[in-house]
Amino acid sequence: MIEQLAAVDQSFFTDRSSGNCIQDNKLFCPGWVVDNYDRYVDPTLQHLVLVGSAVAGGFLIAFGLAILAHRHRFLQTPFLAGTGILYTIPSISFFFLLLPITGRGSLTAIIALTAFNLQIIFRNITTGLRNVPPNVTEAARGIGLTRSQILWQVEIPLAMPEIIAGLRIATVSTVALATLAVFANGGGLGTEIVTGSNITFKTGIIVAGSIAVIMAIVFDGVLLLVGKLLAPWKRKQAIS
Amino acid sequence: MALPPPPLPAAFLSLFGDAFNFVFSGREAETGGVTVGGTSQVIELATKQIEVTLLALAVAILLAMPVGLWLGHRQQGEFLAVSAGNAGRAIPELALIALMAAAIGVGLVNLVVALAILGIPPILTNTYVGISQVDRASVEAARGMGMSETGIVRKVELPLAVPTIMGGVRTAAINIVATATIAPLAGILTLGDFIIARNVYGDAGVLAGAILVALMALALEGTLATIQWAMTSKGLKLNRS
Numbered sequence: 001m002i003e004q005l006a007a008v009d010q011s012f013f014t015d016r017s018s019g020n021c022i023q024d025n026k027l028f029c030p031g032w033v034v035d036n037y038d039r040y041v042d043p044t045l046q047h048l049v050l051v052g053s054a055v056a057g058g059f060l061i062a063f064g065l066a067i068l069a070h071r072h073r074f075l076q077t078p079f080l081a082g083t084g085i086l087y088t089i090p091s092i093s094f095f096f097l098l099l100p101i102t103g104r105g106s107l108t109a110i111i112a113l114t115a116f117n118l119q120i121i122f123r124n125i126t127t128g129l130r131n132v133p134p135n136v137t138e139a140a141r142g143i144g145l146t147r148s149q150i151l152w153q154v155e156i157p158l159a160m161p162e163i164i165a166g167l168r169i170a171t172v173s174t175v176a177l178a179t180l181a182v183f184a185n186g187g188g189l190g191t192e193i194v195t196g197s198n199i200t201f202k203t204g205i206i207v208a209g210s211i212a213v214i215m216a217i218v219f220d221g222v223l224l225l226v227g228k229l230l231a232p233w234k235r236k237q238a239i240s
Numbered sequence: 241m242a243l244p245p246p247p248l249p250a251a252f253l254s255l256f257g258d259a260f261n262f263v264f265s266g267r268e269a270e271t272g273g274v275t276v277g278g279t280s281q282v283i284e285l286a287t288k289q290i291e292v293t294l295l296a297l298a299v300a301i302l303l304a305m306p307v308g309l310w311l312g313h314r315q316q317g318e319f320l321a322v323s324a325g326n327a328g329r330a331i332p333e334l335a336l337i338a339l340m341a342a343a344i345g346v347g348l349v350n351l352v353v354a355l356a357i358l359g360i361p362p363i364l365t366n367t368y369v370g371i372s373q374v375d376r377a378s379v380e381a382a383r384g385m386g387m388s389e390t391g392i393v394r395k396v397e398l399p400l401a402v403p404t405i406m407g408g409v410r411t412a413a414i415n416i417v418a419t420a421t422i423a424p425l426a427g428i429l430t431l432g433d434f435i436i437a438r439n440v441y442g443d444a445g446v447l448a449g450a451i452l453v454a455l456m457a458l459a460l461e462g463t464l465a466t467i468q469w470a471m472t473s474k475g476l477k478l479n480r481s
Contacts, residue, residue, distance in 0.1 A: 093451075
């Protein structure tokens with residue numbers, strides 16, 4: 001997919017629109033969108049792949065870390081510090097720290113975006129697990145549930161609103177950050193913002209930026225719905 | 241998506257060695273002629289990045305914090321304050337900088353405005369949440385003792401909200417310093433120039449830039465964490481442990 005993109009870039013300056021969108025370069029040229037909407041399909045799909053992989057990867061790793069830290073409290077501080085460092089290192093810098101190891105490409109971008117995500121998701125899962133009222137877990141132990149049954153059947157379901165909240169923050173931030181993947185040759189909507197060394201075509205920037213914002217809103221809405229389905233008691237609470 | 245073959249350890253180390261040399265002694269530009277890199281250029285670009293970051297952070301704090309304090313103290317405008325934070329996260333940094341540069345023009349002022357826009361949402365949201373979550377009993381007690389409203393904000397609410405507010409400032413700072421890395425796209429040369437202009441600095445410059453930017457972000461985060469620790473009242477620190 002990314003190799004194809006290089007070919008598309010060559011034709012950036014062949015203006016296919018009926019007006020003179022590129023020559024005039026007004027703030028927004030609707031004719032460009034009408035004639036060129038197809039060029040945004042591949043970058044959008046690449047963007048979805050980048051965000052999907054990074055959030056899924058980040059969730060799996062952070063979930064594992066959070067369960068470990070829940071069992072062994074002393075791990076909480078080092079995990080928080082470690083993911084904090086990964087969160088603090090700017091993604092664009094992370095791409096190129098990985099350069100000697102994974103080279104340029106979407107894998108490099110996915111690793112960096114995953115590293116960024118970890119802390120947001122980890123912190124929310126551990127907060128959610130910690131906020132489970134002790135009398136609930138006591139009751140669960142009282143009726144004879146084992147430790148892992150308590151974790152999977154009591155604590156994680158009760159922590160679900162916090163977990164989903166973390167996923168929403170991580171996903172929305174990743175959609176915005178993934179535009180930077182273009183610097184690592186990782187594709188995505190950034191390719192329509194920085195084309196070669198050209199960042200002056202306003203309509204292109206606005207279209208690609210808007211697709212990213214819409215994508216973030218849609219993901220946020222979907223996760224909000226998923227959260228309501230997984231934690232129906234929250235919804236009832238909100239009504240009463 | 242064919243990955244390049246994994247580099248040999250020797251090649252791997254030599255690239256880091258090149259990056260090290262790039263920072264301390266510089267090398268000839270890929271385009272030929274002039275020497276690039278070296279401590280003097282590194283310091284120049286690093287200073288610029290710190291300057292731009294702190295300016296934008298200061299603007300964001302000055303604009304967002306009073307609004308957050310006011311709304312939080314009056315317990316009003318939760319929707320505005322919280323949705324500002326949510327919407328802020330969805331702004332694609334690259335598109336913002338690129339559009340600002342293309343539509344309004346390049347230069348320091350425009351860049352600082354764009355970066356401050358990224359910093360405002362987390363500071364506004366966290367200030368609001370921090371202040372409005374202060375125990376109302378403490379506020380009522382202060383009011384009962386005859387404290388003025390500004391006194392309540394300054395001596396009761398603000399100290400109790402320091403951890404949450406500083407959390408917002410730190411989020412803003414990380415986002416601003418990271419985005420200041422792509423400032424060369426808006427005509428201001430920061431350490432990101434080493435990363436973006438690979439055709440000038442070569443792979444050694446790119447790696448050196450990445451390392452320097454990472455160190456700068458970590459140093460900024462460490463400084464703000466220390467400031468937060470120093471500003472947090474002793475009572476709150478005892479509570480947390």
